[in-house]
Amino acid sequence: MHILQENPAYVYKLNPDLAKIDWDHIISLFYKIEWKHRKAHEIEAAFKLSTTTIFIYKEGQVIAFGRVVGDGRYYAMLADIVVDPDYQGQGLGKYVVTALNNQLIDYHFVNLSAAPGADPFYKSMGWKKQTTAFIWPQGPKQLRQHCEVEE
Ligand SMILES: CC(C)(COP(=O)(O)OP(=O)(O)OC[C@H]1O[C@@H](n2cnc3c(N)ncnc32)[C@H](O)[C@@H]1OP(=O)(O)O)[C@@H](O)C(=O)NCCC(=O)NCCS
Numbered sequence: 001m002h003i004l005q006e007n008p009a010y011v012y013k014l015n016p017d018l019a020k021i022d023w024d025h026i027i028s029l030f031y032k033i034e035w036k037h038r039k040a041h042e043i044e045a046a047f048k049l050s051t052t053t054i055f056i057y058k059e060g061q062v063i064a065f066g067r068v069v070g071d072g073r074y075y076a077m078l079a080d081i082v083v084d085p086d087y088q089g090q091g092l093g094k095y096v097v098t099a100l101n102n103q104l105i106d107y108h109f110v111n112l113s114a115a116p117g118a119d120p121f122y123k124s125m126g127w128k129k130q131t132t133a134f135i136w137p138q139g140p141k142q143l144r145q146h147c148e149v150e151e
Contacts (some may be wrong), residue, residue: 001105007090011057014099016106018048021055025062030083043080051076052103054096063087066096068103076104078112094125116145 006012023040030038047053047067056064064083066080070076078100105112111130114122119129137143 001102004095004102006092006095007092009133010063010092012095012099013055014059014103015053015130016055018044018053021047021062026065029062029065029082032085033082033108035082046080050079052100054099056092056096058087064092064096066100068100070107073113074108076107076110078110081112093121097125113146 021044023044026043027038027040030036030043034112049069050067051070051072054066055062062084064087066081067079068076069079078097079091081096083096101110110135112122112127113135135142135146137147
């Protein structure tokens with residue numbers, strides 16, 4: 001279990017009432033980081049099926065979030081780790097990942113698919129590259145961004 005430092009200017013909520021989240025605002029944050037293929041009603045449904053969610057607020061507005069998709073005991077995957085670009089570089093991403101990971105003690109496998117360029121972010125927290133992971137690419141972009149080049 002890692003100790004977490006909170007900034008008193010922000011409000012941190014683990015597993016908040018998802019009915020109270022402004023999903024259009026969440027979609028606007030996805031747009032801000034150039035992840036443009038999610039839709040408000042679909043991301044709301046996906047968060048509701050997640051095992052753990054976390055949101056960080058400034059003055060009532062979400063500025064960072066993340067979630068775990070898991071089976072409650074053995075397998076878990078972190079997903080949608082996002083910090084509003086206006087608030088990046090303050091440790092919020094690290095907080096989101098660590099707070100989610102703290103919920104996964106004694107799990108068999110805890111993993112995630114990093115966005116291109118995010119390797120140093122995860123490595124800075126002690127995450128390791130998984131040599132045995134496989135992906136079923138959902139199109140040429142994923143094949144390009146997430147897969148080894150085969151000879
Ligand atoms: C990746 C992301 C979540 C990081 O959030 P953040 O709040 O800026 O990160 P933090 O301030 O907590 O940084 C934690 C550490 O990672 C490092 N780091 C953060 N982003 C980095 C990057 N893109 N490249 C290299 N290092 C990075 C920081 O320097 C810091 O290191 P330190 O603890 O040694 O000082 C944020 O940039 C983001 O939302 N990006 C767009 C979406 C994304 O790529 N999500 C993650 C992939 S699934």
